[in-house]
Amino acid sequence: MKPGAVKSRSPRGMAILAIVLIGLLALGLFGPNLGFPSFYLVLLGTICFWIAQTSSWNLLSGYAGYFSFGQATYVGVGAYTTAVLSGRHGVGFFWTVPLAAVLCGLIALGIGAVAFRLGSLRGEIFALLTLAVPFILSAFARINRDVDGGQGTTVPPPDLPADLDFQQFQYLLALVVAALAVGVSYLVQHSRAGSALTAIHDDEDVAEVLGVPTFRYKMIAIAAGGVLGGIAGSVYALQIGFVTVESVFGLTIPLFVIVMAVLGGRGHWLGPVLGAVLIVGLQDRLSSYGLDSWNAIFLGAILAVLVATAPDGLHARLRARPWAALIAFVVVCGVLAIANVWGEELDWIVAGMLAAAAAAIVLGSRRAPSRPVAAEPESTAEPEAADPEPADTADTAEPPPVGDVVVSCRQVAKHFGGVHALDDITLDIRAGELIGLVGPNGSGKTTLVNLLSGAFRPTRGEILVDGQDITRLAPHRIAHVGMARTYQIPKPFTSMTVRDNVATAIMFGRTPMSLRQARPLAEEHLATVSLGHLADAYPASLNLHQRQLLEMARAIAANPKVLLLDEALAGLNPAEVDNAVRVVRRIHESGITIVIVEHLLRVLNQLATRIVVLDRGTTLADGDPATVMSDPAVVRAYLGRQSHV
Amino acid sequence: MNVVQATLSGALIGGLYALMAIGLSVTWGVLRVINLAHFGLILIGAYLTFQLTTSWGVDPLLTLAVTVPVMFVAGAVLQWLFDRLALSEFNSLLVSFGLLIITIQVASNVWSADFQRMDAAVNPYATESISIGRLVFPVTTLLAFVLAGLVVLGAHLVLRRTFTGRALRAIAQDSAMAGAFGVDHRRLSLLLGGMMGTTAALAGTVFALSNALTPETAYEWFGVVFAVVILGGIGEVLGTFAAGILVGVISGVVSVLWSPATAPFVLFSAIILALLLRPRGLFSTGAVR
Numbered sequence: 015m016k017p018g019a020v021k022s023r024s025p026r027g028m029a030i031l032a033i034v035l036i037g038l039l040a041l042g043l044f045g046p047n048l049g050f051p052s053f054y055l056v057l058l059g060t061i062c063f064w065i066a067q068t069s070s071w072n073l074l075s076g077y078a079g080y081f082s083f084g085q086a087t088y089v090g091v092g093a094y095t096t097a098v099l100s101g102r103h104g105v106g107f108f109w110t111v112p113l114a115a116v117l118c119g120l121i122a123l124g125i126g127a128v129a130f131r132l133g134s135l136r137g138e139i140f141a142l143l144t145l146a147v148p149f150i151l152s153a154f155a156r157i158n159r160d161v162d163g164g165q166g167t168t169v170p171p172p173d174l175p176a177d178l179d180f181q182q183f184q185y186l187l188a189l190v191v192a193a194l195a196v197g198v199s200y201l202v203q204h205s206r207a208g209s210a211l212t213a214i215h216d217d218e219d220v221a222e223v224l225g226v227p228t229f230r231y232k233m234i235a236i237a238a239g240g241v242l243g244g245i246a247g248s249v250y251a252l253q254i255g256f257v258t259v260e261s262v263f264g265l266t267i268p269l270f271v272i273v274m275a276v277l278g279g280r281g282h283w284l285g286p287v288l289g290a291v292l293i294v295g296l297q298d299r300l301s302s303y304g305l306d307s308w309n310a311i312f313l314g315a316i317l318a319v320l321v322a323t324a325p326d327g328l329h330a331r332l333r334a335r336p337w338a339a340l341i342a343f344v345v346v347c348g349v350l351a352i353a354n355v356w357g358e359e360l361d362w363i364v365a366g367m368l369a370a371a372a373a374a375i376v377l378g379s380r381r382a383p384s385r386p387v388a389a390e391p392e393s394t395a396e397p398e399a400a401d402p403e404p405a406d407t408a409d410t411a412e413p414p415p416v417g418d419v420v421v422s423c424r425q426v427a428k429h430f431g432g433v434h435a436l437d438d439i440t441l442d443i444r445a446g447e448l449i450g451l452v453g454p455n456g457s458g459k460t461t462l463v464n465l466l467s468g469a470f471r472p473t474r475g476e477i478l479v480d481g482q483d484i485t486r487l488a489p490h491r492i493a494h495v496g497m498a499r500t501y502q503i504p505k506p507f508t509s510m511t512v513r514d515n516v517a518t519a520i521m522f523g524r525t526p527m528s529l530r531q532a533r534p535l536a537e538e539h540l541a542t543v544s545l546g547h548l549a550d551a552y553p554a555s556l557n558l559h560q561r562q563l564l565e566m567a568r569a570i571a572a573n574p575k576v577l578l579l580d581e582a583l584a585g586l587n588p589a590e591v592d593n594a595v596r597v598v599r600r601i602h603e604s605g606i607t608i609v610i611v612e613h614l615l616r617v618l619n620q621l622a623t624r625i626v627v628l629d630r631g632t633t634l635a636d637g638d639p640a641t642v643m644s645d646p647a648v649v650r651a652y653l654g655r656q657s658h659v
Numbered sequence: 660m661n662v663v664q665a666t667l668s669g670a671l672i673g674g675l676y677a678l679m680a681i682g683l684s685v686t687w688g689v690l691r692v693i694n695l696a697h698f699g700l701i702l703i704g705a706y707l708t709f710q711l712t713t714s715w716g717v718d719p720l721l722t723l724a725v726t727v728p729v730m731f732v733a734g735a736v737l738q739w740l741f742d743r744l745a746l747s748e749f750n751s752l753l754v755s756f757g758l759l760i761i762t763i764q765v766a767s768n769v770w771s772a773d774f775q776r777m778d779a780a781v782n783p784y785a786t787e788s789i790s791i792g793r794l795v796f797p798v799t800t801l802l803a804f805v806l807a808g809l810v811v812l813g814a815h816l817v818l819r820r821t822f823t824g825r826a827l828r829a830i831a832q833d834s835a836m837a838g839a840f841g842v843d844h845r846r847l848s849l850l851l852g853g854m855m856g857t858t859a860a861l862a863g864t865v866f867a868l869s870n871a872l873t874p875e876t877a878y879e880w881f882g883v884v885f886a887v888v889i890l891g892g893i894g895e896v897l898g899t900f901a902a903g904i905l906v907g908v909i910s911g912v913v914s915v916l917w918s919p920a921t922a923p924f925v926l927f928s929a930i931i932l933a934l935l936l937r938p939r940g941l942f943s944t945g946a947v948r
Contacts, residue, residue, distance in 0.1 A: 081749065128931060138752060141749075142889065143934065146882055146927045149881075149923055150923065150928070153921070153923040153924045154924060157918065265878050272756075276753065307764065310760050310761070310763065310764035311761050314756075314758065314764070315757065315761060317753060317760070318755075318758055321750050321753040325750065
């Protein structure tokens with residue numbers, strides 16, 4: 015996504031899509047009568063098939079980043095459903111398509127239910143798991159010979175409408191399916207699901223903690239991908255006419271899909287379309303010159319070189335240098351056409367497209383690093399310069415009165431194997447408190463934060479928020495109950511602007527809303543943490559202090575009751591610490607209860623209304639700062655051993 | 660009796676799976692590179708053995724004198740490339756997938772896509788077998804098993820007992836920190852890449868002894884070999900060997916009891932179960948790798 019790109023749905027984009035679709039439909043309906051060669055229709059039909067496949071793959075693997083090597087599952091099941099039912103059992107073609115869709119959707123849900131329940135699932139393992147599925151299915155088809163008769167199945171063409179020939183028909187069908195897939199891909203990208211999937215792509219744990227129901231959105235994405243892939247596979251059976259295990263379950267299908275998506279770009283709905291057009295065009299030209307044996311070599315080289323040099327894909331590069339690409343296309347295409355010494359129209363067009371792609375990729379990379387960061391200079395030394403709020407009120411304003419118990423830990427323990435990270439913690443957190451959580455390294459502070467935010471489940475004991483036991487809830491449910499946290503090492507969503515980082519948290523917070531509604535609110539939260547001037551910047555251009563402020567803005571964006579700050583001041587210089595302290599105080603005054611893990615006792619003495627000291631997993635002291643700090647046990651355990659603090 | 664024979668034959672074939680998997684597993688575990696091109700090295704190794712034997716009548720095992728150094732260099736070059744590109748773990752999977760596709764297509768252009776097998780006249784190993792009582796073991800699978808055992812033992816000893824091995828394990832745990840303590844990451848990773856290339860040469864030669872070759876076989880190895888890598892635990896040398904045997908036995912027994920075609924079905928179902936229950940590998944002690 016380019017900076018400044020408006021991510022909300024634009025009527026203009028929809029209109030352009032609709033016009034292109036109508037144009038292509040008209041081409042299919044009337045083109046042959048006007049002398050449009052029918053082999054172009056075949057080629058366009060092939061392009062449409064791959065657009066549909068790659069777009070369906072992109073829903074999960076592109077948007078959410080779960081790379082699948084298993085697209086052949088859907089192509090195979092879809093094609094087999096149609097081929098076997100219509101070819102061997104006489105079912106009408108149009109009845110088989112929805113059946114294929116349902117079947118593939120169910121298989122996708124099955125894969126998702128297994129894969130996404132794996133606790134320690136990593137992207138690589140998911141990729142290999144999806145690789146195994148087509149193997150299993152093709153083995154199944156081979157064993158049960160009565161599925162396809164053991165030889166493959168011929169797909170009978172359906173009854174055609176009177177004035178269409180078969181080429182036109184298969185092209186129009188493929189076009190409709192491709193339009194459906196691209197449409198879904200477009201709508202998903204511009205919906206709540208799109209924001210959720212991007213958040214999952216960037217950092218799944220953070221997304222979950224901010225309230226995104228990650229499992230649900232991954233299931234939606236994989237199921238939608240399965241349904242679309244199945245429909246396209248079903249139409250593919252008709253296109254190829256004869257279906258065998260090798261032709262639809264083979265590795266070439268995921269290979270093509272991956273190369274197209276990597277080439278086109280995976281974060282945007284248009285990427286797979288671009289990739290499919292280019293790759294199919296190139297393949298077609300290579301085979302027209304009898305270079306079929308070079309096909310795979312080109313594909314492999316494109317994949318290897320692009321992943322290493324331009325992992326963001328063609329789409330982003332084209333947006334960076336649209337004119338250079340256009341000029342390259344016009345020049346190459348024009349020179350070839352005028353000189354007319356080599357090839358025919360299609361060669362010239364494909365050559366022009368390749369030139370445009372090359373120009374965009376090479377030139378776009380030079381522009382890419384200089385992302386337009388917000389113009390204001392860094393303001394960490396004098397943070398007040400950019401601070402829109404009168405910060406001096408902080409010291410004079412009364413802290414909110416302490417109210418009822420919000421969070422209640424009852425005999426909470428967490429063991430990692432034999433290590434007792436926390437033992438028997440009983441702790442009440444009251445509304446309006448600002449609790450400093452201190453203790454030597456390894457005393458269990460971060461473990462307690464992880465338990466409260468739901469990242470871990472306690473071994474024993476219960477944690478109540480407003481009387482509700484949260485120990486069995488998923489982290490996103492805990493977020494909706496009113497718990498938010500920051501991370502010691504900031505984990506921003508790297509592909510979103512600072513504003514959208516916060517807006518995503520608002521969208522999936524306690525009161526769900528759309529991205530458009532969330533953005534203005536996000537600016538308010540950014541102002542609270544003095545980051546308003548960096549709303550359009552990307553996290554990569556922020557320094558540590560600014561990232562930690564962003565963490566806080568994102569955490570309060572979900573409108574929490576309790577905010578857990580995990581070492582939010584670590585690694586800051588004194589001026590930055592002062593600024594961060596002001597921000598924490600401002601958040602506290604807005605009515606949010608805060609638990610802050612911190613080593614700087616000087617800071618906690620100023621800030622905290624109460625201090626809890628942990629040592630070796632138990633509560634050593636708990637009370638107001640002055641009393642706790644003079645407790646001999648605390649001095650011995652904490653200050654004594656770490657006198658340099 | 661059939662089942663006993665199938666179990667033992669399966670275990671021996673499992674040696675070949677382990678031999679194929681070990682390079683993948685170690686580079687993944689130690690160097691954080693998922694090197695699919697390793698399959699390409701095995702394939703080219705097998706074809707080189709086939710070509711040398713067929714053209715000049717060399718004994719197939721003697722071709723190792725050529726394939727081992729060639730694959731050592733190829734493995735090291737690949738590793739150098741991955742190092743230079745500084746790829747993430749996942750991107751290494753994609754880049755090496757691209758390289759594998761190229762390798763397979765090149766093999767197909769050079770040696771054709773048809774099945775090719777070494778002539779029985781030049782390949783005395785293919786037809787010989789050793790029988791113990793009523794059990795019969797083909798020499799080729801015995802050879803694969805012994806070689807795999809030696810490689811695994813060697814790799815295990817190198818990784819556990821030698822200074823180089825300790826340095827490699829340090830890289831596996833934290834390569835930046837290992838570097839700070841003076842471990843030369845680049846040189847060692849080249850060495851390791853070369854060594855894993857060597858295992859590919861061995862696997863390729865052994866495969867060529869008993870099987871007909873076609874470039875597409877490289878894809879067929881995917882499933883079984885990754886099953887072995889994941890079941891054995893990524894980077895675990897002994898685990899890989901054990902998992903290879905286990906996978907071989909499962910395939911062998913299922914083939915006899917039901918039909919050969921059901922073997923992959925059972926196998927992959929077993930892998931999914933294993934992933935659900937023991938995601939770090941069957942033999943892991945639960946320690947973080």
